[in-house]
Amino acid sequence: MKISRRDSGRMEALIGSILAVGVVGSVLFLAAGLFWQRRATGAIHLNHALRGTNLFGFWSGCAQAVAGGRWSPELLVNLGIGVLLLTPYVRVAASAVYFAFFERNAKYAGFTAFVLGVLTYSLFLR
Numbered sequence: 473m474k475i476s477r478r479d480s481g482r483m484e485a486l487i488g489s490i491l492a493v494g495v496v497g498s499v500l501f502l503a504a505g506l507f508w509q510r511r512a513t514g515a516i517h518l519n520h521a522l523r524g525t526n527l528f529g530f531w532s533g534c535a536q537a538v539a540g541g542r543w544s545p546e547l548l549v550n551l552g553i554g555v556l557l558l559t560p561y562v563r564v565a566a567s568a569v570y571f572a573f574f575e576r577n578a579k580y581a582g583f584t585a586f587v588l589g590v591l592t593y594s595l596f597l598r
Contacts, residue, residue: 483570487563494559498552505548512545520546527557527595561595564588 510516523533531554537547568588572581 483567483574486566486570490563490566491559494555494562498556498559501548501552501555505545505550505552508548509545518546518549522550522553526598527554528597530554530557557595561588561591564591 505518506516509518522530524530530550534547534550534554537543564584564587568581568584571577571584575581
């Protein structure tokens with residue numbers, strides 16, 4: 473199946489949107505957390521340990537804090553870091569789906585699946 477320039481442009485737009493939403497979302501969380509910290513203490517200095525040894529542990533700690541209503545500047549900064557870490561992962565996952573199911577290109581799908589596997593291992597399982 474031959475992919476048209478129009479379909480390729482849609483994929484580029486999707487990838488661009490994923491990256492833009494991830495970066496802007498991360499910046500918003502980070503800025504809100506730092507602003508809150510500055511208002512509360514008069515300083516931007518944060519001194520807290522990151523939860524978990526991988527992104528799954530990190531996110532589960534954040535989810536527990538959100539579910540428990542324990543909002544804090546540190547939580548907002550952690551959410552910003554988490555969103556920034558997930559952004560390239562979501563981008564590679566979208567590319568893998570595109571190459572496998574829309575473009576039906578086994579070579580690119582394989583390479584992208586390999587990269588997704590490495591990212592999955594390094595972010596979630598390590």
